[in-house]
Every structure is written in structure tokens, then in C-alpha cells.
Amino acid sequence: MTWKISKAFDFCYGHRVWSQELNPEFSLDPCLKCRHLHGHQGKVILYVESNKLKDGMVTDFNHLNWFKAFLDDVLDHKFIIDINDPLFETLLPHYKKDELLSFEEGYKLPDLTKIKDEPKHILEMYESFVIVDFTPTSENLSTWFLQLAQKKMEKLGVKVSSIEFAESPKSVSQVYA
Secondary structure, three states: OOEEEEEEEEEEEEEOOOOOOOOOOOOOOOOOHHHOOEEEEEEEEEEEEEOOOEOOEOOOHHHHHHHHHHHHHHHOOEEEEEOOOOOHHHHOOOOOHHHEEEEOOOEEEEOHHHHOOOOHHHHHHHOOEEEEOOOOOHHHHHHHHHHHHHHHHHHHOOEEEEEEEEEEOOEEEEEEO
């Protein structure tokens, strides 16, 4: 037997899909809206499974709260930008790509100590950026979340089987392990 459980998490974020292209045969609107700076109310559903139960559970649902903390602390109300986005230098003019702080979870942040003497509104702007090394599409974000969750949950002997990510109620991606 295999048991599966899931837990859903919400967060707000902004992004830009700078690589977006549309095929006019399929798109009713030629506007490349996702190339614009825009935001979403995202919802992530984390699915975990196991072939055996421990204390009658796949894992305690509380064991998934670290993922909510990651979303809240790192991504909620932040702008996710690809380090390769042609607008990177325009949006973050005070930083060269090698001057960013790197984190083991696969993202970078501006080092705010570099601009500590700037006005508060400049500091606030820079603290809103989370830099990744991929175009922040729904599919790529799903993959990133899956990799993070797999690494963390393997410590408990629990398999993360899939991630479902809705950037809106009507636009959902899913990735399977």
C-alpha cells in the first residue's frame, strides 16, 4: 500500500517571464503580458507519500510547516527575478551579479549592507527582490519547490511525490517526482 497526504500553502509574489513567446495560431491575444512586471496570489500544494505509516501517519502535517515558513520568509510579497533577465541590471543597478548573497535553497538576495546609507525607499525596493537562476514560470517554480521539499523531507524518510502550483485559480502547473 501507498499512503498520500497533501498540504496547501498560499503566498503573494511578483515576477516577470522575460522569455515569453506566443504562437499566434493558438493565442487570441498577441500581447505578451507575462513579460510585464506583475504579481499573483500563488497556491502550492505539497504531496507526500510513504509505503509505511509511522504512528499511523505518512508524517505529521506539522512536519510540512517548514515549507510555509520558507514561503513566508523568502518569497511572500517579494519579486522573483531571473538573474539572466535582460532587465536585471535596470532593476538592480547597484549590484553586479557576483555581489549577491547566495543561499543553499537556490536563491540570491541583494546584500543590503552595500547600500545601507541609501534612503529607506531604496532599501525597501532592494529587499523586495529574490533572485533565481531560472525564468520564474509556474513550471520552473514548481520544480524548484519540488527539489527543496524532496531534500528536506528525505530526512524523515518521506517521499515528495508532486507539487501543484497555481499562480491563479485558473492557471496551474504540476510536477511529479
